[in-house]
Amino acid sequence: MTVRIGVIGTGAIGREHIERVTRTVSGARISAVADLDTAAAEKAAARCGARVAASGAELIGADDVDAVLVASWGPTHAEHVLAAVAAAKPVLCEKPLATTVADCRRIMAAEQRLGRRLVQVGFMRRYDPGYREVKRAVEDGRIGRPLLMHCAHRNRSAPLAYTTEMAAQDSAVHEIDAARWLLADEIVSAQVVLPRSTSRRHPHLADPQVMLFETAGGVRIDVEVFVNCQYGYDVQCETVGELGLIRLPDPARPHLRAAARAGTEIDQGWGERFSAAFDAELRAWCDSVAAGTASGPSAWDGYAATAVAAATVEAQRTGGVVPVAVGERPALYA
Ligand SMILES: NC(=O)c1ccc[n+]([C@@H]2O[C@H](COP(=O)([O-])OP(=O)(O)OC[C@H]3O[C@@H](n4cnc5c(N)ncnc54)[C@H](O)[C@@H]3O)[C@@H](O)[C@H]2O)c1
Numbered sequence: 001m002t003v004r005i006g007v008i009g010t011g012a013i014g015r016e017h018i019e020r021v022t023r024t025v026s027g028a029r030i031s032a033v034a035d036l037d038t039a040a041a042e043k044a045a046a047r048c049g050a051r052v053a054a055s056g057a058e059l060i061g062a063d064d065v066d067a068v069l070v071a072s073w074g075p076t077h078a079e080h081v082l083a084a085v086a087a088a089k090p091v092l093c094e095k096p097l098a099t100t101v102a103d104c105r106r107i108m109a110a111e112q113r114l115g116r117r118l119v120q121v122g123f124m125r126r127y128d129p130g131y132r133e134v135k136r137a138v139e140d141g142r143i144g145r146p147l148l149m150h151c152a153h154r155n156r157s158a159p160l161a162y163t164t165e166m167a168a169q170d171s172a173v174h175e176i177d178a179a180r181w182l183l184a185d186e187i188v189s190a191q192v193v194l195p196r197s198t199s200r201r202h203p204h205l206a207d208p209q210v211m212l213f214e215t216a217g218g219v220r221i222d223v224e225v226f227v228n229c230q231y232g233y234d235v236q237c238e239t240v241g242e243l244g245l246i247r248l249p250d251p252a253r254p255h256l257r258a259a260a261r262a263g264t265e266i267d268q269g270w271g272e273r274f275s276a277a278f279d280a281e282l283r284a285w286c287d288s289v290a291a292g293t294a295s296g297p298s299a300w301d302g303y304a305a306t307a308v309a310a311a312t313v314e315a316q317r318t319g320g321v322v323p324v325a326v327g328e329r330p331a332l333y334a
């Protein structure tokens, strides 16, 4: 069976996903696309032989769409995901699942009423080969009981529209999910420390930021978010345990020796750095849709990440330690 996918949002990541499904994933094709920007939708549709749907709602309800991929702006995710669940269609939603905790709860309630999982959230780092090795090492006890995690999330530069809040909601949300997943533990508090800002930023933005999280089990996590670091796209993660530590490897790149220097090139964007992760994520999602099962980061994971990001935004404002209580995990997400 070929899975027919409808894509809502044909911007930067929508186009990447369309390209991937079309060129590298077998057993799936793009049947329809929708975007508020009709010209963008038409261009994307022409590249993959899909039709242009009149709207996200029309696409979700259409007979030629078996599964929905949501890649539109964050605040529109909840509406599309809820419509997909109402139509009983599997949906891969880019992060964040929703921009408010209340909307995430609505999505979980809709899935629970249906009695099965349909939602996967686009936390692609869980599919990155390096992160998966770290997960194996944490689980098999090689570093002993984890105590600390040091992370850095650096982007070369951030556009004018990027705000101080987005450092939590848009960027650190990846570390929040990765930490919960690697440690199999929930985050219970957030705090933000602001050093002086780089001069290479738009004036409204606090950059860099240091975020501090604590898990229910007592692990302390620090995350440097620096979105105008200039030199490249750089994601670091080191987990320290009682017996040792494990560091996320940089992706394998050729080692260059020339002009009196030795070293490797640094990736310049998320598309390059997480290319293998996106490939694996989309393959796994398409396979699970074809099999009628659900896997990967769930609506619960999307909810927990949004809840922690919301506490982090509050911590930016207050400067204090903000508690997070995600509550009991419903049986559907056990
Ligand atoms: N996993 C990752 O590393 C990663 C990377 C980039 C973006 N993202 C996420 O993907 C989403 C999109 O980001 P982007 O960088 O592609 O943004 P973008 O602005 O390049 O593209 C978004 C597109 O969605 C369209 N759109 C917005 N609302 C819509 C609606 N209601 N119906 C139809 N189309 C709509 C816009 O017209 C635009 O073309 C965001 O949630 C972002 O956080 C994730």
Ligand SMILES: O[C@H]1[C@H](O)[C@@H](O)[C@H](O)[C@@H](O)[C@H]1O
Pocket (backbone or CB within 6 Å): 155, 170, 171, 174, 227, 270
């Ligand atoms: O939306 C993007 C995306 O999620 C990237 O992976 C992240 O590095 C950026 O900071 C964020 O703005």
